[in-house]
Amino acid sequence: MLDYQVRGLNFEVTDAIQQYVEKRLSRFERYLNDDGSYVARVKVSALKGKRFKAEVTIQLPYLVLRAEDTEDDLYQAIDFVTAKLERQARKYKTRVNRKSREQGYKGLPVFDIDEELMTDTEESEPEIVRKKTVSLKPMDPQEAVLQMELLEHDFFIFINAETDAPAVVYKRRDGKYALLDADD
Structure with a gap:
């Protein structure tokens, strides 16, 4: 329902x-x-x-x-x-x-x-064209945003020093920043 x-x-x-x-x-x-x-x-x-x-x-x-x-x-x-x-x-x-x-x-x-x-034209699986391994470093979200901007990326994954959990910062469409924290 x-x-x-x-x-x-x-x-x-x-x-x-x-x-x-x-x-x-x-x-x-x-x-x-x-x-x-x-x-x-x-x-x-x-x-x-x-x-x-x-x-x-x-x-x-x-x-x-x-x-x-x-x-x-x-x-x-x-x-x-x-x-x-x-x-x-x-x-x-x-x-x-x-x-x-x-x-x-x-x-x-x-x-x-x-x-x-279901349509006859099934959409194909998304193709992963590159795989990259990153080492996550502990830092605060503001430092992660700075790193993201320096690298000219749209997002940055890191270990949130405040929570000791993986997190992601990203740039929103409105130009502001957002933080995604992992939930245990």
């Missing part, structure tokens, strides 16, 4: 918008196992220039589906986000099935996607 949490930023979510979101995302209920309750967190925003942004996150036990889109029409943004989420679900299901066939792996039974929904 899928519960919906729809909230608006810079405008009020009407009943019509709420119903449209629920109608569009309800197609994911047929993919979910009946053994749990899942939450679809939806944030719709009114931006400058009469543009709208729709963001949807669905947290599953072994997978997070997340997509966002910005369009001139709110309903179109919701449609595009739903299509992106569906592609993610299909891609995940394809990978789980492929692993199951190749390795005898008992995949994570998150989705029950009908085979007819």
Whole structure:
């Protein structure tokens, strides 16, 4: 079962918008196992220039589906986000099935996607073209950001001296920095 949490930023979510979101995302209920309750967190925003942004996150036990889109029409943004989420679900299901066939792996039974929904053009596995080993050094996050900038990278992995756990700093799209700490 899928519960919906729809909230608006810079405008009020009407009943019509709420119903449209629920109608569009309800197609994911047929993919979910009946053994749990899942939450679809939806944030719709009114931006400058009469543009709208729709963001949807669905947290599953072994997978997070997340997509966002910005369009001139709110309903179109919701449609595009739903299509992106569906592609993610299909891609995940394809990978789980492929692993199951190749390795005898008992995949994570998150989705029950009908085979007819699968497209003939299965997306290929991402190709890893380079492997690199790094030695992690203890440092504070500010020093890690400095190292990242000196190396002109988009992210930097290190041992957080404050927590003694692996961590990553990265540069966000808005130009600010973010820290990902590992949870024990």
